[in-house]
Structures are given as structure tokens and as C-alpha cells.
Amino acid sequence: MILFKKATDLRHYLDAQEKAGLKTGFVPTMGALHAGHISLVTESKTRTGLTVCSIFVNPAQFNDPADFDKYPITLDKDIYLLEKARCDVLFLPSKEEIYPPEYKKETYELGYLETVLEGKYRPGHFQGVCMVVHRLLDMVKPSILYLGQKDYQQCMVISRLLSLTGLDTTIKLRISPTVRETDGLAMSSRNMRLNAAERERATALFKALNYIRENIAPGPVEKLKITAAAMLMEKGLQPDYVEVADADDLSLISNWDGSQKIVALVAAYNNEVRLIDNMLLNEPSL
Ligand code: AMP
Numbered sequence: 292m293i294l295f296k297k298a299t300d301l302r303h304y305l306d307a308q309e310k311a312g313l314k315t316g317f318v319p320t321m322g323a324l325h326a327g328h329i330s331l332v333t334e335s336k337t338r339t340g341l342t343v344c345s346i347f348v349n350p351a352q353f354n355d356p357a358d359f360d361k362y363p364i365t366l367d368k369d370i371y372l373l374e375k376a377r378c379d380v381l382f383l384p385s386k387e388e389i390y391p392p393e394y395k396k397e398t399y400e401l402g403y404l405e406t407v408l409e410g411k412y413r414p415g416h417f418q419g420v421c422m423v424v425h426r427l428l429d430m431v432k433p434s435i436l437y438l439g440q441k442d443y444q445q446c447m448v449i450s451r452l453l454s455l456t457g458l459d460t461t462i463k464l465r466i467s468p469t470v471r472e473t474d475g476l477a478m479s480s481r482n483m484r485l486n487a488a489e490r491e492r493a494t495a496l497f498k499a500l501n502y503i504r505e506n507i508a509p510g511p512v513e514k515l516k517i518t519a520a521a522m523l524m525e526k527g528l529q530p531d532y533v534e535v536a537d538a539d540d541l542s543l544i545s546n547w548d549g550s551q552k553i554v555a556l557v558a559a560y561n562n563e564v565r566l567i568d569n570m571l572l573n574e575p576s577l
Contacts, residue, residue, distance in 0.1 A: 292374050294381045298430040301382055305341070305431070313340030317433035319424060322346040323363040323480035324372050327470035331437040332376045334467050343431050344373055345382040347389060352419030358565070363483045382431065389426050396422065399455060401448055407541060408556055409444045409567070412531045417448045424449055428458055436462050441469040441477050443556060443569040444541060469568070471497070477568045484564045493561050495526040499533065500555050500570040507535070507572050509549030523559050531558040531565070538571060 295301040305315060316335030320328050328344075335342040346369060353359035366383075373381055399421040404410055410417055428436070436453075438446050446466050453459040470478050475497030476490075485493055499519040506515055512535045520533045535544045538552040547553060556569040 292370070292378050292381055294370075294383060296383050296385065296388070298382075298384065298388055301343075301380070301430060302432075304380070305343070308341050314434040315339060315341045315343055315431065316435045316437060317427070317431045318342065318344045318378075318437045319427050320344060320346055321348045321362065321480065322369050323365050323483060324369040325470075325478045325480065325482075327439055327441060327478040329372055329376050330470050331439060331467055332373065332378050334465065335435065335437050336377060338465075339433075339435055341379050342377075343380040343382055343433065344378050345384070345427055345431070347382075347384055347423065347427070349389070349419060349423040350386065351390070351422050352416050354413045354416050354419075357563075361484060361563075363480055365483075382427075384430075389423060394426075397425070399425075399452060401451060404444065404448055404451065404541065407444075407543065408532060408534060408536070409558065412558060417445070420445060420448060421452045424452060425456060428456075428462065433462060435465055437465050437467060439469060440466050440569070441479070442567070443554060447541060475501070477566075479566065481564050481566060485561060489561045489564065492526040492528065493566060495523050495528055496557050496559060496566055496568040499523055499557060500568060503533075503535065503555040504570055504572050507547060507553075509547055511546055512544055519555075519557070523557070528559040528561050531560070533557045535572070538573075 316339030318331045318335055332342055332344055348362050350359055399418060401417055405417050438449060450464055453462055474494045476494050499522045503515050503519050516533045520530045523530045534556050535553055536556060538554040544553055553572045554569055555572055558567045
């Protein structure tokens with residue numbers, strides 16, 4: 292694996308590879324890598340000639356400064372895991388590389404997506420996500436961008452970013468399923484911050500989502516949401532939201548017609564650590 296810190300050096304290398312006919316697959320991350328991230332690298336390795344992973348903890352997307360300060364950094368282990376997954380290139384830009392003094396902040400028209408769920412509870416978060424992803428895409432210019440379903444709403448936001456910027460003509464989006472621990476907990480870099488008791492009760496998110504999936508029936512969904520939220524609170528978690536939404540546009544559902552494609556989404560604090568998860572509800576259980 293080759294490591295680049297400067298976008299110009301990376302571009303130089305990628306230009307030569309692309310001239311030789313290789314297509315680039317790109318996996319942007321904030322590091323503290325786990326099997327979920329690596330599944331995206333593996334997916335890219337099977338589909339594209341050259342896989343680029345980036346690690347950059349993007350200050351612009353943290354609406355809570357304490358969350359940014361405590362974000363785990365495990366660079367040596369990350370490099371080991373990426374080498375093991377045969378990732379071709381690691382891009383490790385500095386803050387100045389992504390946001391140089393001449394960087395002009397853009398505002399992205401995200402509409403409804405920015406007012407609901409993560410958009411509502413983390414003001415400014417998705418603008419920050421768009422800022423960094425737009426910068427990285429301009430630098431890496433991939434053919435395929437690999438994202439995880441774990442961040443369901445983020446996938447929609449980035450899909451919108453691609454169409455807003457016209458990048459959708461050159462970049463295809465591929466979304467990979469959420470990788471889970473054996474007890475169902477969605478893998479997340481933030482799980483590293485959980486102590487043993489918090490780790491144990493973190494599975495409540497998966498259980499609450501499963502409860503909704505197993506009990507959803509045509510008609511009102513309010514009761515299901517209340518019971519699922521109660522399951523979280525019983526475990527000492529504080530939910531920001533437990534919602535059922537249209538899987539294609541995230542409009543919130545109060546009555547399910549039995550055929551609409553829907554997704555359950557949850558965000559909850561486990562003491563200091565905010566966790567999110569989601570589950571498509573029309574699919575049979577894994
Ligand atoms: P992050 O480092 O949290 O910004 O995540 C980088 C990419 O990995 C995003 O596209 C995430 O959706 C994806 N990702 C994070 N956790 C998982 C997981 N458990 N399974 C699959 N993809 C994931």
C-alpha cells in the first residue's frame with residue numbers, strides 16, 4: 292500500500308494508473324477502522340482495479356466539539372488492517388490539505404434531508420459531511436464511491452451531493468450492508484469508547500430495530516416506535532429518535548400501507564457516546 296499525504300502527489304500517481312486503464316474505487320473514512328470499513332475496501336477490491344481509502348477526522352462534521360476531541364485514533368492498526376485487505380492507496384491528508392486558507396465554504400441544498408433525523412439532531416453535520424466528501428472526490432476522482440448502509444441518511448445526502456455537483460455523471464455510488472458484531476451491535480468506531488457495561492447494553496439498538504421489523508404490520512406504527520424507545524430506555528439509553536421512514540426519501544411514516552419500502556432508524560446516547568443504527572423492514576431477517 293502506498294501512503295499519500297498531499298493531494299497533488301496522490302493525483303500524480305492516480306493519473307498514471309488511470310492512463311494505464313485502471314478505474315479507482317474510493318472508501319472515505321475517519322479511521323479507527325473495523326470490519327465494517329474493511330468490507331467496503333474488500334468490495335472495492337473485487338470491483339475496481341485500484342482501491343483508495345482515506346482517513347481524515349473531519350472537524351467540520353462534528354456539531355459537538357467533545358465528540359471530535361474524543362474520536363478514536365488508531366492509525367497503526369488502521370494501516371495494518373488496510374495492508375491485510377490489500378488496499379492499494381491510503382490517503383492521509385492534513386487539515387490544511389482539506390481546508391487550506393483559500394478554501395471557500397459552500398452551502399449545499401440538502402432540503403428535507405437536513406431537517407429530519409440526524410439532520411435535525413445534529414445541526415450542520417451534513418453540511419460538514421458534504422464539504423469533506425466534495426473535497427475528497429475532487430482530489431480522488433473515483434469511478435465508484437463505496438459507502439456503508441450503517442449511515443443510511445448519509446448515503447442519501449451523498450447521493451444528493453453527487454447530483455447537486457454533477458459528479459453523478461462520473462461517479463457511481465455503491466452501498467454495502469451494515470457489518471455487525473455477533474450480538475448484533477453495528478460496528479462503529481465509537482464502540483471503542485464504550486466500557487464493558489455500556490458495550491453490553493449497546494445491543495439494545497439492534498434489539499429495538501429487530502422488534503420493529505418482527506412486529507411491523509399494515510396500519511399505525513406509533514405504538515411500535517414507543518415500545519422500541521422504551522426498550523432503549525429500560526437499558527439506560529437515551530434515544531434521540533426511533534423512527535420508521537420511507538426507505539427512498541426518508542419521509543416519516545405514521546401509517547404503513549403494507550407495501551411501501553420502509554426503514555427503521557434509531558439514534559441513542561449510551562452515556563456520553565451517541566450511537567446510530569437502522570434496518571430495512573421489508574427484507575427477511577439475516
Ligand atoms: P466513518 O469512518 O464512520 O466515517 O465511516 C466510513 C464509511 O464506513 C462510511 O461509508 C460508513 O457508512 C461505513 N461504515 C461504518 N460502519 C460500518 C459498518 N458497521 N458496516 C458497514 N459500513 C460501515
